[in-house]
Amino acid sequence: MATDLYTLLGITQAASAADIDRAHRRLSRRYHPGINPGDQVAAAMYRQIQNAYQILIDADRRRQYDLGVVTVRTAPADSAVAFEGFDFSSVAEGQLAATFSELFADVFEHAAREATTPTSGADIELELTMPFLDAARGAEVPLSVTRQERCPTCGGAGRIARPAGSCPVCHGEGTRRWARGHMVFTKTCEACEGTGRLAAERCRPCAGVGTTARTEVVTLPIPAGLESGARVAVPGRGHAGARGGPTGDLYVTVRVADHPYFRRAGRDLELRLPVGIHEAALGADVDVPTLDGPARLRIPPGTASGDRLCVKGRGVRAADPSRGRAGDLIVEIAIVLPNDLxxxxxxxxxxxxxxxxxxxxxxxxxxxx
Ligand SMILES: [Zn+2]
Ligand SMILES: [Zn+2]
Structure with missing residues (x-):
């Protein structure tokens, strides 16, 4: 049974050259051997489509076809496609056969357009447990952070400009030429739009994302008197944005470890002080540890176990002095009874x-x- 070339391309006899181009492009895309590897039916369809296109896009040949000069037969899928002695196998490789990149040029273009939209980098959330004294005194904690950084190869763009003459379709000339008989046809290369170079190429090191992972040491500023559970922000130390988008922030939730002697009550520092019976009864001046060296504490005569004495201003300092005074050191007396006399x-x-x-x-x- 004869297959009408118009039917094959899904168009009518009234189709314009643009309609034929569109149909050819759409069907070639569906049956291209590059996306149907090993599919004999698709390969045969592809060859038939190329042939139909080659005839219908040529005004003279189209007129001849319309007059019934040539017909095409549907070939069984597993046999060679025959058409009035025409060798179909060469058609697919013919000058009018669409190359894979040509067929998908607009798809690539669309993907490339999507891939150029910058997106903000994600924030990084970490947890850190730090020593009691460092949190009370304030510290700068070096923190190893694996971040997505702006790709050094493409500078974050995700794409690298290709050199002039890089278009493989026109070999950098910007035009395509083919001969029909003694006629030479020229048209602007569609792959590179006549520029002779292909659009920017996806950056390989970062796969077009514009960022690569790198582990670096970030210094985390811990303000004096940081409370356990506080969240410290380091702006701009999150992941770099994709394709040049803004960088996220780093957030570290800090847990403060317990101390064997000190406890925190807001800015006040509490310490349980072992005291002898004689010191508690007679009174004594003793040294007590604080965050910044020993302080002198007067234990009055007759002090009982559990009494709380205060060393003013020797608790935790405010990170920002404008936000209040330092806390106090609260000393709780613990009279130790001798048991090995x-x-x-x-x-x-x-x-x-x-x-x-x-x-x-x-x-x-x-x-x-
Ligand atoms: Zn890159
Ligand atoms: Zn080109």
């Missing part, structure tokens, strides 16, 4: 015990009962 110490304590007011106080409990 030698004979002499035991005798001394026993002698003192006879004078201890607690004995008399206890006696009064019975008088009230």
């Amino acid at each position: 030698d004979d002499e110490a035991r005798a001394l304590l026993a002698a003192f015990g006879k004078r201890h007011p607690a004995v008399a106080e206890r006696q009064r409990l019975f008088e009230g009962a």
Whole structure:
């Protein structure tokens, strides 16, 4: 059964050259061997489409065809396509056969256009546990961060301009030429739009994204008195934006580790201080540790376990002095009872015990009962 060339291209006899071009392009795209590898049916279709196009796009040959001078038969899929002694196999490689890049030029162009839209870089969220004293005093913490950085090869654009003469279709000439008989036809190269060079090429190192991963050390500024759970921002240290878009920020949520002696209560620093019986009873001046060296603390005579004494201004400093004064060091007295006494110490304590007011106080409990 004869297949009408117009039917094959899905057009009518009234089709214009532009209609034929469009149909040829659309169908070639569908049946191109490059996207149907090993598909014999598609290959045969592709050859038929090229042939139909070659006849219909040529005004003389189209007129002849319309007059019924040539006909084309549908060939079985697995046999060679025959057409009035015409060798179809050469048609696909013929001068009018569309190259793969030509057929998909507008698709590539669309993808390239999409891929040129800059997008903002993502923020990076990290968690960090830091020593108690560093958080209280303030510190600069070096942090290893793997970021997407602007690609050094393409400068973040994701594309690299191709050199002049790079168009493979016209070999850089900007025009395509072919001979028909003694006639030589010339037309502007569609692949490069006559420029002889192809549009910018996707950057290989970054696959067109414009960024590459790099691990770098970011210095995280920890303000004095940072509270556990605080989120520290480092602007511009997130991922670089794709194709030149703005860079995101780095956010670090900081957990403050416990300290064996110190505890924090806002800006106040709390310390449990071991004190001897004699110091608590007689009073004493002792050194206590603070964030910045020892401080002198006066323990008044008769201080009890659990009493809280205050060393003014020796707590946590405000990172920004305009936002309030430093906290205090709160010392909680913990009287330590001796439990490993030698004979002499035991005798001394026993002698003192006879004078201890607690004995008399206890006696009064019975008088009230
Ligand atoms: Zn790149
Ligand atoms: Zn070209």
